Amino acid sequence: MTQQNWPEVYRKLGVKPVINAQSWVTALGGSLMRPEVLRAMDEAATVFVDMKELNRAAGEVVARACGADMGLVTAGCAAAEVLMAAACMTGVDEMKVERLPNTAGLKNEILLFKGQRNRYDGAFEVSGAQIVEYGAVDSARPYHLEGAITDKTCAVAYVIGPFIKPGLGLEKTIEIAHAHGLPVIVDAAAEIPPRSNLSKFISMGVDMVAFSGGKGLGGPQSAGLLAGRRDLMEAAYLNSLNLDSPKAGIGRPMKVSKENLVGMVAALELYMDSDETVIIEGWMSKANYIARKLAGIKGLRVVIEDTPVDRQGPQPVIYFERSWQGPSPSEIRRRLADGDPSIRVGGGGDGPINLVMVNVQDGEEKIIADRLVEALN
């Protein structure tokens, strides 16, 4: 982004825009909201409403999109993790809801496969719950999970994400948890797109699932979706919105504004109506453009990869062969980040560099290609 499209609001603060070839990462602002979403938020800001009523109405849109009994717009996927954990501990018992994060006397252990530990799982524990790991780093057996279940267990958590290991797999995890009467709560923050994932995990039988609103869904960065089984969702509502209670619940620091509620609904509806094929073709054409510009450079192998498990959309991946004589990948990454405009790319250390197209705006692929050619020299 050149000097002339440096929005005044950021210019006043001295904060420069960056080109985001790193995906829907929190560190760069999630995603950009479409004009329809921004207009909806603008409109939402002009009047007062009953927030309980608005939350219920927005929740119905989420429930329909996810094929669940009930839904709720949350302050991001991490906030949804707090609420899932809280719901599994308190149920709809208001005395328990008021007590959190003090869990004395409550079933407060959430089981999580060791290989699915991640930088966000502390959100489950914000509720007062404790994570109990099962299995080895790379794999788990059914007896690991079964053996970890005690009379303190309140839920089995499961995390789905790029580079996150499946452990027992979701199906087996559900089977074992349900055989023991335990709910399965899922963090699927970055699993949209594809759209089919909105309802996939619910239809597989999970009890609650959470998604980020500000990643592939294109909603406000600080919004998310939570959907699931009626009794647990009622419990999540209580932990989030017990507006009539003398004591605010654990979800109070994670409230969602009316503007974000409405923006999230608008983004979700737009997303449900979008043509996924066209969107993916757009990413593919940008990926192809960059790959073509980098073709034939000695010591580089540029491949377009799109394995849904560990990549977000089709993207050029630059592999550095032993014959590569130019600057190291980390030096190249530094040059791109330190230049003007700053370009942020995927990968780390001296591994391959991947260029995620999902947040690359039209025309930026040309800037990225030119700057890469420069940085590679």
Ligand SMILES: *Cc1c(COP(=O)(O)O)cnc(C)c1O
């Ligand atoms: C991004 C992410 C989160 C956090 O989501 P927010 O919507 O930013 O709160 C949690 N878990 C995983 C696996 C994520 O990728």
